[in-house]
Amino acid sequence: MALNIEVELTKAPKQKPDVSRVGFGTVFTDHMFMLDYEEGRGWHSPRVVPYQSISMDPAAKVFHYGQTVFEGLKAYRTADGRILVFRPDQNFKRLNHSNERMSIPHLDVELALEGLKKLVQTDRDWVPETEGTSLYIRPFIIATEPVLGVAASxxxxxxxxxxxxxAYYAEGIRPVKIHVESEFVRAVPGGTGSAKTAGNYAASLKAQEEAALEGYSQVLWLDGVHKKYVEEVGSMNVFFKVNGKVITPALNGSILKGITRDSMIQLLQSWGVPVEERPVSIEELYEAHRAGTLEEAFGTGTAAVISPVGELNWRGEKLIINGGETGELSAKLYETLTGIQSGKLEDKLGWMVQV
Structure with missing residues (x-):
């Protein structure tokens, strides 16, 4: 698609930070991409503009009814200077799934990809060079119609x-301690759990705060009906290696369809590792641990790629996994996927898009 994307370059470039000294998502590049939608006209006016604040009416629907969706992906600089983005088409396809659930108009995937490429090209000097670093990319949509009636914008x-x-693991990949949440729930089938929308994350904060007070990094969410079946860990998909087989909760309508999750499944299958997508109860995991067959556990997501789980705490009963150390398979998956993303390993599955 040949798009006329206007580019307005900043007249006041920012000083680029030492990425080892800044927190996640606290410093932003010189430019941003914008695209408007109006009913009857559709999506229009694609443009790259200097990074700036936006002015919105206090009655904009996003403030009152939470009509918003977002995505997260990364760009990487290879040793030979190329800029690669990891599976961006999948992010925009998932964005449209979220749009459908939140009554937001679908976005043309090719248009979104062209906008992303133009923005990354414009700010390519912001992609850091140090090993393990990256440029985090946050696409999002907000409802702006200034009307208080409860209806789609x-x-x-x-x-x-x-x-x-x-680098997410500046001192090496280390397992985390997880609290199994038994009071609060994240989502239910038919709700918005499979959409990447702001309200899901706001609703998770209370449980995360309480887990942190007990010394745990994240919570393991159980299903919202029976509070029995494992769903996600924090904002990541979760996997368990039991007796040589990898098990992950099936996508049941309340679990986010993770792009890193899908990538891990493809890698495992290419290695001949058995993978099952099915309901996984918390009791099953504890029984496997008692039997000595629970070998590894890890979460997957854009930020960490893999986050090994070294301990679960369910109703006061602690479960130590693999001696609290990173498992062999978790480490292999991490090294393989980050190797592909950084251009060190061959991209046999065609995941990386050069910008």
């Missing part, structure tokens, strides 16, 4: 902003 803005981020 007739106006929207699609934007992409970007932030350089340091």
């Amino acid at each position: 007739k106006r929207y803005i699609f934007m992409i902003i970007m932030s350089p981020v340091g």
Whole structure:
């Protein structure tokens, strides 16, 4: 698709930070991408503009009814200077799934990809060079119609902003301690759990705060009906290696369809490792641990790629996994996927898009 994307370059470039010294998502690049929507006209006016604040009416629907969706992906600089983005088409396809659930107009995937590429090209000097670093990319849509009636908005803005981020594991990949949440629930089938929308994350904060007070990094969410079946860990998909087989909760309508999750499944299958997508109860995991067959556990997501789980705490009963150390398979998956993303390993599955 040949798009006329206007580019307005900043007249006041920012000083680029030392990414090892900044927190996640606290410093932003010089430019951002914008696209407007009006009912009857559709998506229009694609443009790259200097990073700036936006002015919105206090009655904009996003403030009152939470009509918003977002995505997260990364760009990487290879040793030979190329800029690669990991599976961006999948992010925009998932964005449209979220749009469908939140009554937001679908976005043309090719248009979104062209906008992303133009923005990354414009700010390519912001992609850090140090090993393990990357440029985090946040596409999102907000409802802007200034009407308080409870109905889908007739106006929207699609934007992409970007932030350089340091290595997630600056001192090496380490397992985390997880609290199994038994009171609060994240989502139920038929709800918005499979959509990447702001309200899901706001609703998770209370449980995360309480887990942190007990010394745990994240919570393991159980299903919202029976509070029995494992769903996600924090904002990541979760996997368990039991007796040589990898098990992950099936996508049941309340679990986010993770792009890193899908990538891990493809890698495992290419290695001949058996993978099952099915309901996984918390009791099953504890029984496997007692039997000595629970070998590894890990979460997957854009930020960490893999986050090994070294301990679960369910109703006061602690479960130590693999001696609290990173498992062999978890480490192999991490090294393989980050190797592909950084251009060190061959991209046999065609995941990386050069910008």
